Amino acid sequence: MWYFARAPCVNAAKNSKLLGLWNRPAAFMSTLLINQPQYTWLKDLGLREENEGVYNGSWGGQGEVITTYCPANNEPIARVRQASVADYEETIKKAREAWKVWADVSLEMGKILVEGVGEVQEYVDICDYAVGLSRMIGGPILPSERPGHALIEQWNPVGLVGIITAFNFPVAVYGWNNAIAMITGNVCLWKGAPTTSLVSVAVTKIIAKVLEDNKLPGAICSLTCGGADIGTAMAKDERVNLLSFTGSTQVGKQVAFMVQERFGRSLLELGGNNAIIAFEDADLSLVVPSALFAAVGTAGQRCTTARRLFLHENIHDDVVNRLKKAYAQIRVGNPWDSNVLYGPLHTKQSVSMFLGAVEEAKKEGGTVVYGGKVMDRPGNYVEPTIVTGLAHDASIAHTETFAPILYVFKFKTEEEVFAWNNEVKQGLSSSIFTKDLGRIFRWLGPKGSDCGIVNVNIPTSGAEIGGAFGGEKHTGGGRESGSDAWKQYMRRSTCTINYSKDLPLAQGIKFQ
Structure with missing residues (x-):
């Protein structure tokens, strides 16, 4: 599904329609946990009192402002400006452009500290796993019934992978999807849970630095913090070739219907009992x-x-x-x-x-x-x-x-x-x-x-x-992480190659 390695709390958010992001009263700002001495490490992660919640190579955001709260004491942590529909449109365009580059490169939660550290480690582990996997992805060469012919399975990236994650694993679940999607040649657009927006921003700042250091387009890993309006836009958008959704079965059904209506592909990780x-x-x-x-x-x-x-x-x-x-x-x-x-x-x-x-x-x-x-x-x-x-x-x-x-x-x-x-x-x-x-x-x-x-x-x-993660029935049927879950992020083509000088037809058909 990132938790801070020293997660003070995973963020519980409350919509705000009061003052503009940059016009908050000084008294309010002084009460934010991010300004208290014991939480200065939040600023080491690149977070501020007010954070822009859209990343597509540069930071921005013109949508609604939310305040994130700590579940351990219900005190405000910081604020995030979410994406507007216009921000979403601009980010999609930049992500599609970034894919043209990336496709050729490779063929606030509240959980306890030890679990938060473990979740960040899980992202590190899946990145390590994905790097090795990137050298092993491929399709079989199959025997042909026709002399002088070969059958080959060719796997190619789907293009743009939308990733919607839940509050409970805001680091690991994104990591599962992001790492595997990237090594299969895709670009990603992430919408985390509104209540863990600070996690989404902090993680994306780390990723943005890596992309920048390697002179790659930042939009390869885009972010649009937002609510149901952004999620709905992603589900209905034909430019989103695969939508990975983690959340409740009730919302997952709505997502599945919207994606299927446009004959898109969805990867669902829903409820469990x-x-x-x-x-x-x-x-x-x-x-x-x-x-x-x-x-x-x-x-x-x-x-x-x-x-x-x-x-x-x-x-x-x-x-x-x-x-x-x-x-x-x-x-x-x-x-x-x-x-x-x-x-x-x-x-x-x-x-x-x-x-x-x-x-x-x-x-x-x-x-x-x-x-x-x-x-x-x-x-x-x-x-x-x-x-x-x-x-x-x-x-x-x-x-x-x-x-x-x-x-x-x-x-x-x-x-x-x-x-x-x-x-x-x-x-x-x-x-x-x-x-x-x-x-x-x-x-x-x-x-x-x-x-x-x-x-x-x-x-x-x-x-x-290392194993494929996911469930059956109302859990959605999706598979993420290890094993052959990489296939969910790619499209398969069956290729028949004739290397002979004859033209035999399949099933022995004569057309003369």
Whole structure:
């Protein structure tokens, strides 16, 4: 999906239609976190009190101004001027021009510090991976049925790749798309989440410097900060050859319809309702920390977060008790404290959704055995929550809530729990814990998990860059990052070459 390597907070934004960007009262500016001594490193990243949110070789922006806020205390960080429709048009034109050069070159979130550093490392890793991959991309030479002929698959860049990222991974998801798109010969236009606009600006400043140092057009990696108007323009624009969208299933459907209406190509990474299954023979020393990390990591705001935990009836009570003890030891605090494991939700709206989901779970027969409340401290902090007693097909359990709520269920047989894993509309990530080799391969097989990520004895979250990342069903079907995900960013041509002096036709047809 960039987090600052020392992320103070991922930005929660609030639209502003008050004063012009360059006419803010001095009193307001003095309250910005960027002006406080402990956050001077933000300026080291090239950020300012007011930031231009459009980059196409030069910085600008004539759109609406937003203020970004810290989820840990809801204090303002800085301001960003977003793109107008006119800015978008100009950026598209410059990106298309930059592609003519680049195609020939190659054939504010709130998460804890350790996760923020890890996300930046993920961008570094995918760049390293992509450099090696750039020397290996190619199509096969196939045998022809005709004498003196050869069949060749030729792969070429699609052209301009639009990238729309979500708030929860504003660095890594862009990195997955940007690095692979670039080494396959494409140029990129990025629209990050409005609530992480500072991240988008800071990352683009780094990229712009690299392009400048190598005497390449800055528009190769363009940026248009903005809201739904810019996203809609990208989805409907035939000049955007591929649109990669990461976000909710609801919005993803709208994006897919708009892109398909113009017969464009889309790469969708949407919702997940991920499950961990622990059988009677599972190693509980692996199950408990895995469920803890998968359910509580990033405060439950990953698309791969574990939201359902299926426990064999013989180990259910034991695992729940162990989890409650583990939850009680979670270190909560400021996200930039290196000892903290659990930070705030992204926005106040996220807190409201958390409370609504907890109440709905109670109405449907669930029991909150841990957490369920808002913490009494500044910022958007809620208690990590465990709910038991729901039916496996409870409506709330089939709804993805971007919050640290884990629904725990009992099961008896392998057949029923595999079916329960697959009964939700999403199909992103899944995991089982067992020592039974036959069960493992049944889980990986056609009657096992229907997800794009199918794990064994590890959590549902924490994917490596070497594998293709993505899911099935309402998760969208897209694949990013490693393996052969590069094919999503290219177009394929089948080429038949006649190197003989004859002209035989396929299928032995005679046309004389």
